[in-house]
Amino acid sequence: MNYPVWEIPYLGGASLIALIATAHVVLAHLAVGGSLFLVLMERKATRDRDPRILAYLRQHARLFFFITLVPGALSGVGIWFSIGLVSPWATSSLIHIFVWAWATEWALFLLEIVAALIYYYGWDRLSQPIHLRVGWIYFVAAWGSLAVVNGILTFMLTPGDWLRTRSMRDAFFNPGMLPSLFLRTLVCLALAGLFGLVTASRLRPPDLRRVMVKASARWLLPSFLLLPVGAVWLLARIPEGARRIALGGAPVVLILLFASVVTSMVLFLFAWLGPYRDPASLTTVYALLFVALGFFATATTEWAREAVRKPYLLYGYMYSNGFLEEEDLKFREGGILDKARFVLPTGADPVARGREVFRLVCEPCHTIHGYNGVAPLVRGWSADYTEGQLRHLNTLKGFMPPFIGSEVERRSLALWLAALNSGSPGGGGTGTNP
Secondary structure: OOOOOOOOOEOOHHHHHHHHHHHHHHHHHHHHHHHHHHHHHHHHHHHHOOHHHHHHHHHHHHHHHHHHHHHHHHHHHHHHHHHHHHOHHHHHHHHHHOHHHHHHHHHHHHHHHHHHHHHHHOOOOOOHHHHHHHHHHHHHHHHHHHHHHHHHHHHHHOOOOHHHHOOHHHHHOOOOHHHHHHHHHHHHHHHHHHHHHHHHOOOOOHHHHHHHHHHHHHOOHHHHHHHHHHHHHHHHHOOHHHHHHHHHHOHHHHHHHHHHHHHHHHHHHHHHHHHHOOHHHOOHHHHHHHHHHHHHHHHHHHHHHHHOOOOEEEOOOEEOOOOEHHHHHHHHHHOOOOOOOOOOOOOOOHHHHHHHHHHHHOOOOOEOOEOOEOOOOOOOOOHHHHHHHHHOHHHHOOOOOOOOOOHHHHHHHHHHHHHOOOOOHHHOOOOOOO
């Protein structure tokens, strides 16, 4: 209620966050798994006294660091920029709840970047033992950063005792923290193996290529064997309402989860039959297809994780539109427009008032025309029918919060929604500011 609304026509703010965050998640997980890949492969090359593997790792590291440090860091900044504009209420809450956790994560991230640069530029400049130690520091800092962010992300779905104690310790060590960290670590290993397949597929001579292809494919095996265990563990720890959505309460979420499972099974099956059992058969195109499948499985899982949290941003505390659950009664009695600091003047026009109610209550998740647009959803609805839907919104659609606002504001929103497809000026059919 203290912030202006950032409108993104057709795409929507939530979709923009999802696109940036999905790319960042994949790159961040690759950075963690890839750092361990570099360290363990370097140790193997040193132990076997194989300069060819060391030369390969140096070339592998060049592409790896470019991808993870540049787009990875930029997408991280993009997440903060977009969530601060689209969901300032939730962003502020997470900063205040986890202020020391964020400070720890930023320190670990700085250490990760410094160690990565020293590791890369330390080839042939540092002794082998010191170079390996720097590599281990890089991995530990990267995994530590992942662990801290994981605790914050899982809090959003499984806040646990924090709802009662308001303790940062209870918030961070929430019920979903450990199973999610277990799953994310497995994803890190799998992505590192997939990236290794791409760089190893171009190696010469053939005997070195076979060795590194098989070594990279082996990184997929722990994920294939243990991901189902982690998924069941996490599913058992999430709230009952979220579990119902995941298991069929919302068909789209079930489809996303099914697509993730099937893609992962196909990926691991072909990785076993191809690169692991017959390393010579791997081509670069084949390896890139593996990477695409891995990215798709990771992305669909992340989208499903976000979706099962509905109707909340912070489960049991803050709704997806940024209103606190405990404030519901206050806004039902007094309305939201009089308390909001950033609204356009509406005068006595109820339709214009409904547009402002939509901007405050609905626009954090919906567009007018476009992704998750409301205009197609209400086509053919009368104002009375629309108001009836709004009156029982969270009952009819369990993944949506109840309508926040007074009866007058609910009626105004119903009039505006009913006018969307009528072509009237008050309908605001362009999807932009009036």
